[in-house]
Amino acid sequence: MDSLSYKTISANAATVTKEWVLIDANGEVLGRLASQIAKILRGKNKPCYTPHADCGDYVVVINAEKVKLTGKKMTDKVYTRHTGYPGGQRYATPADYLAKKPTFLIEKAVKGMLPRTRLGAVLLKNLKVYAGEEHPHAAQSPKTVKLNEIK
DSSP: OOTTOOOOOOOOTTTOOOOEEEEEOTTOBHHHHHHHHHHHHHTTTSTTOOTTSOOOOEEEEEOGGGOBOOTTHHHHOOEEEEOSSTTOEEEEOHHHHHHHOTHHHHHHHHHHTSOSSHHHHHHHTTEEEOSSSOOSOGGGOOEEOOGGGOO
16 A cells, blocks of 8 residues: 555645635625635635635625624624824724725625734735625626535
8 A cells, every 4th residue: 555645735826726706795694794705715615725825716795785784783883993193083883884885894804804914914805895786807707606505
């Protein structure tokens, strides 16, 4: 029997095949949607997953303004930011962000589920979020994925 019958394969930028994935956020719960998007961006749904490499796919999310939050989170949850000036603390609810910038909720939720490293910053650039049905990535012919089909 050959002693080297199994070899560990480590993916890198040259060997990985990146695809385009389209996800419709219409009626989806924000946290469950964000965790599945983070899994695809990271490449954890592929057999060639390597923790230190960008082996995930590009993700296009449409209908970001139609995402749901359970319970009273739409009005009770608070996002805090600071302007950098004294007394510059600002508060906003998800309802405020859906009115002003609907893509913010998905981007913020996915960013929180990615690593806080240079790799996480690169992975976040592979996420494209759009408020409506239209997106400019039709030339890449993204594959439509349902959330319950992701393993």
